Amino acid sequence: MARSITAPDGFGAAATHETFQLPPGRTLDICLNLHNAILEHRLAPGMKLSEDEVGEIYGASRTVVRAALQALAHSGLVTIARNRGAFVSRPGIREAQEVFEARALIEPRIARLAAYAMKASDLKRLKKHMDAEHAALASGDKGKALALSGAFHIAIADIADQQVLSQMVRSLISRSSLIIALYWRRADTTCESHAHHALLKAFSEKDGPAAEEIQKSHIVDLHSGLDLREKQEPKSSLADALKPD
Amino acid sequence: MARSITAPDGFGAAATHETFQLPPGRTLDICLNLHNAILEHRLAPGMKLSEDEVGEIYGASRTVVRAALQALAHSGLVTIARNRGAFVSRPGIREAQEVFEARALIEPRIARLAAYAMKASDLKRLKKHMDAEHAALASGDKGKALALSGAFHIAIADIADQQVLSQMVRSLISRSSLIIALYWRRADTTCESHAHHALLKAFSEKDGPAAEEIQKSHIVDLHSGLDLREKQEPKSSLADALKPD
DNA sequence: TGATCAAAAATTGTATACGATCTAATTTGT
DNA sequence: ACAAATTAGATCGTATACAATTTTTGATCA
Secondary structure: OOOOOOOOOOOOOOOOHHHHOOOOOHHHHHHHHHHHHHHOOOOOOOOEEOHHHHHHHHOOOHHHHHHHHHHHHHOOOEEEEOOOEEEEOOOOHHHHHHHHHHHHHHHHHHHHHHHHHOOHHHHHHHHHHHHHHHHHHHOOOHHHHHHHHHHHHHHHHHHHOOHHHHHHHHHHHHHHHHHHHHHEOOOOOHHHHHHHHHHHHHHHOOOHHHHHHHHHHHHHHHHHOEOOOOOOOOOOOHHHHHOOO | OOOOOOOOOOOOOOOOHHHHOOOOOHHHHHHHHHHHHHHOOOOOOOOEEOHHHHHHHHOOOHHHHHHHHHHHHHOOOEEEEOOOEEEEOOOOHHHHHHHHHHHHHHHHHHHHHHHHHOOHHHHHHHHHHHHHHHHHHHOOOHHHHHHHHHHHHHHHHHHHOOHHHHHHHHHHHHHHHHHHHHHEOOOOOHHHHHHHHHHHHHHHOOOHHHHHHHHHHHHHHHHHOEOOOOOOOOOOOHHHHHOOO
């Protein structure tokens, strides 16, 4: 039946079976497909993921869908509430801060390791990634551009050939996508490309320390593109909301 | 029926519901119980975890057990092979290296943050942790002592109040337990206590940089306690194994 | 005796059924 | 008309049944 659901359009496939530590199978297919949908902002934070509904879409029974949703829950993209079901996660401000602080700790190190491990073929792959990113941006597909931008970071981690750290980065970048969906305030996403270009230059020169430094600045810059001020909580009651007005 | 399976003996409960991102329920109970069993080396790496067998033990159906095993697979403690079932993970040498390198990157940072956030009550809790660790060691329960040693590191992460990094450390420490089960070569585990004592001193003085440095040395020291030389692979066939002898 | 193949047993993958819980719509009472 | 209570519907949690796959067993033959 429905096998190989995820459209394998070359890039964008930020997640693999290792991301979820699941054996190949329909559960994994659904996982990856939902994962991509969330990363490309086709599913908004907070959206309900009903087991029946998802199962209907993929032509699978609840058993399989449940497993997929639980796997996504473990990776932080989905939140499960007992007897209430699964929702696309809505990371709070606090979590957003921590995710980017963690990225600022881990990714620069990875960038340095990647610079040392970089081969000519790797460089070429990274360049192709960037081109795809530009193309998506030019065609106005913001969701895809963002997903590709994340895939660029993941590609670096893969080149560094550190599976443990790579896994962490994957998770952090997935969560970053949700955070950006919720808190991004900057109109231009072009800054992205500049940093990625600079990284590529450092990589081509096998300059580890430079790559590390650029990556750190890049993450800090991304972080600063978020509006993480405490939002006005929705008033607890309608009366409270209207009284002072 | 069987609810609250995990014996809540104060410490040792290194995992919470956040570790698995699961809502409270029987699945989580089984998760936590298996988690503890693995961390205390009551379940050896490579051991088969049959769904029926586990279900029998906890008086639960396969549905629930499967979910628990998959959650443990996501956290890396269990490996699932399609159509073959779940096994306690056997991390390889490469993974062992990477896990301790990741700890050396993350935990010192956490130690520094913890030093700044340390309150008197936190210090007292850490001291109690250490006492429990000593007691377990004195009573000869090596498995429990190791689990408590891990819990000490996790307690630090909790004090630092960084949930994202804390979650990562939890995962790394769980995997470290498997790695130690497979590759530990040192007889004395006392070095542990010295490092933990030194950390406590730095914490009590709110000396962040010192805590960071001590923690880094401590992790490197743990790493050096492993025998990660390439082992002779088991011969591909029995004939090959016996011929040269 | 040892290797090869076939059948049986055991184990996992998936679908479905039923009870429990939550959500909402409707009713009821003031 | 509004709030509280009740009922109906939808959704989740769990057990169980059957199909698919692997592993073990046992038979056959060189």
